[in-house]
Amino acid sequence: GENVEQHPSTLSVQEGDSAVIKCTYSDSASNYFPWYKQELGKRPQLIIDIRSNVGEKKDQRIAVTLNKTAKHFSLHITETQPEDSAVYFCAARSGGSYIPTFGRGTSLIVHP
Amino acid sequence: EAGVAQSPRYKIIEKRQSVAFWCNPISGHATLYWYQQILGQGPKLLIQFQNNGVVDDSQLPKDRFSAERLKGVDSTLKIQPAKLEDSAVYLCASSLEEFSYEQYFGPGTRLTVT
Numbered sequence: 303g304e305n306v307e308q309h310p311s312t313l314s315v316q317e318g319d320s321a322v323i324k325c326t327y328s329d330s331a332s333n334y335f336p337w338y339k340q341e342l343g344k345r346p347q348l349i350i351d352i353r354s355n356v357g358e359k360k361d362q363r364i365a366v367t368l369n370k371t372a373k374h375f376s377l378h379i380t381e382t383q384p385e386d387s388a389v390y391f392c393a394a395r396s397g398g399s400y401i402p403t404f405g406r407g408t409s410l411i412v413h414p
Numbered sequence: 415e416a417g418v419a420q421s422p423r424y425k426i427i428e429k430r431q432s433v434a435f436w437c438n439p440i441s442g443h444a445t446l447y448w449y450q451q452i453l454g455q456g457p458k459l460l461i462q463f464q465n466n467g468v469v470d471d472s473q474l475p476k477d478r479f480s481a482e483r484l485k486g487v488d489s490t491l492k493i494q495p496a497k498l499e500d501s502a503v504y505l506c507a508s509s510l511e512e513f514s515y516e517q518y519f520g521p522g523t524r525l526t527v528t
Binding site: 306308334336344345346347348351353388391393401403404405406407 | 515
């Protein structure tokens with residue numbers, strides 16, 4: 303089955319800095335890569351996703367890049383703000399199963 | 415549009431007791447998922463329903479966990495008997511159809527087994 307590794311487990315930045323979270327996956331058939339933000343005690347919410355037919359996608363301060371050859375994808379947050387503080391999960395979804403496998407999460411702390 | 419509803423939000427039980435969780439997906443969503451999220455980890459899929467049929471339950475510990483979605487709408491997840499390691503947040507999610515990429519999560523039920 304799919305295996306998703308996520309790094310780092312904790313990321314601390316100053317307000318205004320950029321933050322990058324990286325994930326690798328094992329199943330070359332995976333074709334959909336969502337990112338979720340989970341604030342403390344709240345539900346995971348989809349913030350951005352990318353499909354295997356594109357290499358990069360942006361939405362305001364958030365961007366995701368995908369390298370299918372290397373089987374890794376990354377979340378980039380620019381001009382971080384304290385409200386960006388949360389746990390971020392990457393996931394990979396295989397074209398065969400349509401069931402996402404989640405990474406272990408990255409706790410992002412943005413210091414004002 | 416109303417989101418995914420779950421109840422209860424919190425539950426504390428002793429080991430070997432039983433517990434049940436309830437989920438009401440977004441109206442019209444055919445696919446329903448139950449996830450287990452242990453503290454510090456990402457959600458792990460337990461079972462996936464398409465309408466009232468099971469699509470995948472390969473990671474459901476069937477000796478103690480059961481789930482049903484009899485009318486293809488609401489779903490219940492039961493644990494009997496509970497173990498200490500079942501302490502986790504149980505998340506329900508739904509999507510429009512089985513091959514729909516986007517999932518919408520409920521607020522979760524935090525279970526503590528003492």
